Amino acid sequence: xxxxxxxxxxxxxxxxxxxxxxxxxxxxxxxxxxxxxxxxxxxxxxxxxxxxxxxxxxxxxxxxxxxxxxxxxxxxxxxxxxxxxxxxxxxxxxxxxxxxxxxxxxxxxxxxxxxxxxxxxxxxxxxxxxxxxxxxxxxxxxxxxxxxxxxxxxxxxxxxxxxxxxxxxxxxxxxxxxxxxxxx
Numbered sequence: 001x002x003x004x005x006x007x008x009x010x011x012x013x014x015x016x017x018x019x020x021x022x023x024x025x026x027x028x029x030x031x032x033x034x035x036x037x038x039x040x041x042x043x044x045x046x047x048x049x050x051x052x053x054x055x056x057x058x059x060x061x062x063x064x065x066x067x068x069x070x071x072x073x074x075x076x077x078x079x080x081x082x083x084x085x086x087x088x089x090x091x092x093x094x095x096x097x098x099x100x101x102x103x104x105x106x107x108x109x110x111x112x113x114x115x116x117x118x119x120x121x122x123x124x125x126x127x128x129x130x131x132x133x134x135x136x137x138x139x140x141x142x143x144x145x146x147x148x149x150x151x152x153x154x155x156x157x158x159x160x161x162x163x164x165x166x167x168x169x170x171x172x173x174x175x176x177x178x179x180x181x182x183x184x
Contacts, residue, residue: 017074027145030136031071037133038064040126047119048169056097060158063090067151071137075146086150094157101168111180112167120170127162130155 007013012020013028021028038061045057066084114124134155140147170177 015074016069016072017076019074019076026136026140026143027071030133030140030147031068033129033133033136034064034068034071037126037129038068040122040129044119044122044126044165047122050169050172053165053169059093060161063154067154070148070151086148086154088150091150091154091157094154094161098157098161098164101164105164105167105171108167109179113178113180114166115178116170116175117173119173120166120175123162123166123169127159127166130159130162134159 008023011023013023014020015027041057041061041064045054045061048054048057063086066086069084070086115121134152137147137152137155141152167177
């Protein structure tokens with residue numbers, strides 16, 4: 001089987017279910033951003049050394065494939081398909097990770113600039129992509145395109161997780177956080 005099908009050469013693609021949409025459709029942009037986020041999560045896995053963090057991030061990658069599948073699906077045809085679903089326990093798992101890491105890092109006393117170590121910076125890039133994904137999901141809702149509510153909740157919690165993970169990773173590496181010092 002060849003990787004190229006030539007079916008998208010005219011700027012259209014198919015949602016899961018067969019519905020054709022332009023490649024710049026907000027649904028395509030949104031699940032493409034999920035794919036971009038998943039790639040950055042892979043890059044984080046390659047940079048961090050903590051085994052537990054790697055395990056959690058591999059689970060996140062799996063959930064992001066679930067999110068992407070949900071977003072790539074024609075919502076009118078989805079009930080007839082076997083698409084994996086997010087569960088509330090996926091969000092609870094992220095919250096437990098956030099709480100656990102938060103217990104082992106100093107309280108935040110100032111805004112933090114991304115940087116200090118390549119792994120910390122990469123986590124911050126992923127956090128920003130995650131926030132963009134969340135904005136796109138909300139934009140879909142505003143345009144009255146169906147988005148599973150748990151998708152938005154999961155993406156929101158994931159961005160929180162990534163912020164805390166950046167701080168936690170900084171702490172684990174002994175890298176000083178870079179405080180934002182506004183000009184006055």
